[in-house]
Amino acid sequence: MGSITMRWSAVATVLAGSLLLPAFVAAQSDVGTADKATLEKVYPSKPGYSPYAGRNFPTLPLFGDTHLHTAFSMDAGAFGARLTPKDAYRFARGEQIVSNTGQPVKLSRPLDFLVVADHSDGMGFFPQLMGGDQELLATAQGRKWYDEIRGGKGAEAAMDIIISFGKGQLPKGFPTPGTTAYRNAWQETIKAAEAYNEPGRFTAFIGYEWTSNTGGNNLHRNVIFRGNGAQASLVEPFTTLPPLGSDNPVDLWKWMAATEQKIGSEVLAIAHNGNLSNGRMFPVVEAFGRKLDKEYVQTRARWEPLYEVTQTKGTGEAHPFLSPNDEFANFELWDKGNLDGSVAKAKDMLEFEYARAALKNGLKLEAQLGVNPYKFGLIGSSDAHTGLAAMEEDNFFGKTAPQEPSPERMTKAFFNNPTTGVKVMDWEVGASGYAAVWATANTREAIFDAMKRRETYATTGPRMIVRFFGGWDFAPADANNRLPAAVGYTKGVPMGGDLSNAPQGKSPTFLVAALKDPFGANLDRIQVVKGWLDKDGRTQERIHDVAVTGGRRIEADGRCKTPVGNTVDLESATWTNTIGGPELITVWKDPEFDARQRAFYYARVIEIPTPRWTAYDAKRFGVKPLPGTTMVLQERAYTAPIWYTPGT
Amino acid sequence: MKSINLALGPLLLAAVLAGVPVAQACGYHDPSSVNLGMLNLAYPDTLHVRTAVWMAQLDGVISRDEQPAAGDPQTATIRAMFRLRETSLRLGWFRDRIGAALDGRPVPAFSIVLIGPMLWTRFEPAGDTLAMTAHAAGPGSEDVVIVTDAPVVAALLEGRLTPQQARSLGLVRFYGAPQNVADVASLLDRVEPGGARRMSQHNQAVEAN
Numbered sequence: 001m002g003s004i005t006m007r008w009s010a011v012a013t014v015l016a017g018s019l020l021l022p023a024f025v026a027a028q029s030d031v032g033t034a035d036k037a038t039l040e041k042v043y044p045s046k047p048g049y050s051p052y053a054g055r056n057f058p059t060l061p062l063f064g065d066t067h068l069h070t071a072f073s074m075d076a077g078a079f080g081a082r083l084t085p086k087d088a089y090r091f092a093r094g095e096q097i098v099s100n101t102g103q104p105v106k107l108s109r110p111l112d113f114l115v116v117a118d119h120s121d122g123m124g125f126f127p128q129l130m131g132g133d134q135e136l137l138a139t140a141q142g143r144k145w146y147d148e149i150r151g152g153k154g155a156e157a158a159m160d161i162i163i164s165f166g167k168g169q170l171p172k173g174f175p176t177p178g179t180t181a182y183r184n185a186w187q188e189t190i191k192a193a194e195a196y197n198e199p200g201r202f203t204a205f206i207g208y209e210w211t212s213n214t215g216g217n218n219l220h221r222n223v224i225f226r227g228n229g230a231q232a233s234l235v236e237p238f239t240t241l242p243p244l245g246s247d248n249p250v251d252l253w254k255w256m257a258a259t260e261q262k263i264g265s266e267v268l269a270i271a272h273n274g275n276l277s278n279g280r281m282f283p284v285v286e287a288f289g290r291k292l293d294k295e296y297v298q299t300r301a302r303w304e305p306l307y308e309v310t311q312t313k314g315t316g317e318a319h320p321f322l323s324p325n326d327e328f329a330n331f332e333l334w335d336k337g338n339l340d341g342s343v344a345k346a347k348d349m350l351e352f353e354y355a356r357a358a359l360k361n362g363l364k365l366e367a368q369l370g371v372n373p374y375k376f377g378l379i380g381s382s383d384a385h386t387g388l389a390a391m392e393e394d395n396f397f398g399k400t401a402p403q404e405p406s407p408e409r410m411t412k413a414f415f416n417n418p419t420t421g422v423k424v425m426d427w428e429v430g431a432s433g434y435a436a437v438w439a440t441a442n443t444r445e446a447i448f449d450a451m452k453r454r455e456t457y458a459t460t461g462p463r464m465i466v467r468f469f470g471g472w473d474f475a476p477a478d479a480n481n482r483l484p485a486a487v488g489y490t491k492g493v494p495m496g497g498d499l500s501n502a503p504q505g506k507s508p509t510f511l512v513a514a515l516k517d518p519f520g521a522n523l524d525r526i527q528v529v530k531g532w533l534d535k536d537g538r539t540q541e542r543i544h545d546v547a548v549t550g551g552r553r554i555e556a557d558g559r560c561k562t563p564v565g566n567t568v569d570l571e572s573a574t575w576t577n578t579i580g581g582p583e584l585i586t587v588w589k590d591p592e593f594d595a596r597q598r599a600f601y602y603a604r605v606i607e608i609p610t611p612r613w614t615a616y617d618a619k620r621f622g623v624k625p626l627p628g629t630t631m632v633l634q635e636r637a638y639t640a641p642i643w644y645t646p647g648t
Numbered sequence: 649m650k651s652i653n654l655a656l657g658p659l660l661l662a663a664v665l666a667g668v669p670v671a672q673a674c675g676y677h678d679p680s681s682v683n684l685g686m687l688n689l690a691y692p693d694t695l696h697v698r699t700a701v702w703m704a705q706l707d708g709v710i711s712r713d714e715q716p717a718a719g720d721p722q723t724a725t726i727r728a729m730f731r732l733r734e735t736s737l738r739l740g741w742f743r744d745r746i747g748a749a750l751d752g753r754p755v756p757a758f759s760i761v762l763i764g765p766m767l768w769t770r771f772e773p774a775g776d777t778l779a780m781t782a783h784a785a786g787p788g789s790e791d792v793v794i795v796t797d798a799p800v801v802a803a804l805l806e807g808r809l810t811p812q813q814a815r816s817l818g819l820v821r822f823y824g825a826p827q828n829v830a831d832v833a834s835l836l837d838r839v840e841p842g843g844a845r846r847m848s849q850h851n852q853a854v855e856a857n
Binding site: 077078079080081082100101102103126130147149150151152153154155157158400401402403404406407408621622 | 680681682683684685686687688689690691692693695696698699700702705706761766768784785786787789818
């Protein structure tokens with residue numbers, strides 16, 4: 001296999017040290033595809049004594065959340081969230097605050113960036129209504145809702161609001177784009193981001209969530225602005241309710257194009273929860289009644305460089321039905337139905353919901369239409385509706401305010417639809433995830449640009465550090481280098497990049513390195529997942545264990561059959577780092593490369609087993625878990641792929 | 649008493665079946681969570697009471713329901729019926745105790761909502777006693793609203809907790825016009841401690857059922 005595994009402590013020092021360096025602004029823009037020619041411009045070929053002098057490639061693995069809701073989101077408000085965008089940013093920056101349920105809460109360490117992404121439809125509605133907005137309360141409908149909520153009939157009011165919204169029968173003063181109320185909510189969102197954005201230390205992005213959900217099928221996207229408050233203030237978010245909005249992603253992309261023109265700055269969109277779209281997130285034939293054509297695939301590729309692959313409502317990398325040979329595919333799945341549980345899941349939907357399948361189908365579409373619409377990098381984020389990006393297993397503050405820590409959340413049903421059989425328990429909500437971005441600086445511009453070039457990875461919560469480079473000339477000795485990034489950028493392209501025109505007789509080689517979260521668990525293994533389009537035009541996939549800890553053996557078929565073990569003690573909700581290892585690095589060469597076939601490769605880094613949040617709750621609250629409750633998990637990271645495209 | 653909590657489920661389902669596009673979906677809508685959330689909007693920080701209750705239970709200050717979750721809907725319904733009856737009887741005892749503390753000073757109407765079952769109970773002065781409406785639809789428009797939970801009422805009745813202690817532990821929160829809140833709080837503070845014997849008898853009666 002041409003791979004070696006070794007310890008990596010010096011690299012750890014370098015990587016950790018880079019976190020402590022004062023932030024610097026890139027002398028050159030780092031926008032664009034990370035191809036070799038671009039990288040040669042930013043990395044000097046003849047360094048002096050200091051190996052770090054003149055270095056201009058991304059050295060900062062920044063961790064954040066691109067998908068967090070606050071009380072400004074209608075549903076979060078209905079669930080009782082009272083924390084505002086300002087609270088959310090303060091918390092993400094590392095401050096201790098009081099949660100929606102009155103509990104002091106603080107992250108183990110600050111995040112580096114955050115996007116408050118409140119739903120664009122009805123933004124700010126509940127704070128406006130319950131704050132006694134005069135315009136809204138002057139209407140019979142608004143007054144009725146207000147009185148009902150205060151009078152203990154919150155459920156009835158919620159239902160009436162939902163139905164009125166669905167029918168577009170909204171009272172005067174309801175926050176829709178163009179109204180004063182909507183403007184105020186959007187301005188509050190922008191002001192919060194501006195107030196807490198601190199270049200070099202913490203990035204507060206401006207953003208929102210566009211929430212297409214027709215028929216209960218999730219097609220949501222988070223929209224992120226590269227620019228500042230003055231620029232974002234020139235527009236108002238795109239909504240789903242006609243006539244101002246639309247539930248068709250094509251219309252969102254039109255809005256994004258118009259917005260860039262208007263504000264003179266970039267935006268991007270990140271889709272999520274294909275697992276709740278019932279087969280609609282990654283279409284291959286038609287979308288919204290229109291056959292997929294070149295315009296669709298080009299436009300989608302243009303606006304959606306990333307996909308949120310893991311979050312509280314499930315992890316959507318792979319599914320055991322689609323990947324029966326992947327023993328790690330059965331991880332934090334939500335595969336029972338669509339978003340509102342109105343339609344149960346059918347097996348034939350899965351191919352169009354999961355990231356790996358989309359990456360594979362993207363190759364096929366590229367062969368057909370010339371552009372790959374699913375050429376996305378991977379990130380994780382929370383989708384918490386609490387204002388709290390608290391996704392650590394031992395510090396998990398749930399998805400909604402009533403799901404903040406309490407003895408009840410171990411046994412309560414989140415949703416139960418007896419008609420469709422879709423039932424989800426609170427314990428099935430995942431404490432996941434975060435977005436990791438390799439940026440040149442902790443600024444809006446640098447992080448956004450890293451997202452655009454897909455130099456990102458998803459984690460299910462831990463902040464492990466992962467490097468992944470592809471090229472034609474990586475040699476086993478490169479894994480001995482204590483500066484893998486220097487070698488990686490010199491000889492190849494990073495995660496999210498492209499390889500093409502394979503040199504005669506050469507196979508792609510990959511330099512991959514992972515370092516455990518300093519607060520977290522040891523590593524089990526690194527895998528490289530390959531997908532390709534075979535000579536018959538069929539998609540294929542294969543998983544290779546490329547580096548494993550504990551002296552275990554990788555067999556001739558590229559797999560390590562020996563599990564890493566398990567030290568979790570459920571009674572005390574603890575584990576030990578006596579198995580696995582703190583770091584892994586290797587060079588791996590594709591043993592079955594065919595230069596004529598399109599392919600992608602991404603790395604999956606897996607930790608040793610650790611207690612899930614349910615185990616911490618069981619211990620802390622003395623609650624007996626329901627039968628079937630998942631109590632142990634193996635956290636992981638997924639890098640953005642590197643694509644190979646045959647030359648013309 | 650669970651009927652209020654469960655009310656939203658069929659409504660949401662009906663909306664979905666009717667083809668109403670529920671665009672504001674973050675995910676799965678648990679009706680009891682919506683009820684609780686809405687209460688938190690109308691009466692800010694009522695969710696803090698819920699936290700205070702489970703913390704006091706873990707600390708042994710008030711009793712904890714050790715009964716495991718019912719495995720089937722029928723058992724759950726039967727248990728809910730018994731709990732409603734038990735709680736209603738306790739609230740009746742509580743009304744009697746509060747009524748005994750009336751001393752001629754004016755007291756505004758007030759409502760108690762137990763946030764576990766989301767059960768509203770109204771109390772209105774009626775001459776020199778208090779009239780009680782159990783399982784009320786909600787508070788009157790001018791009522792002082794008291795947010796607490798069933799185990800707190802039980803602890804107050806059993807003399808394990810004074811109203812002042814309950815307030816200081818965050819187990820009870822008052823909402824309303826400041827003077828009205830002060831009057832109701834003062835009334836509750838005048839409630840004589842004790843009554844454990846009577847509650848014990850009552851509990852035996854409940855258990856016998």
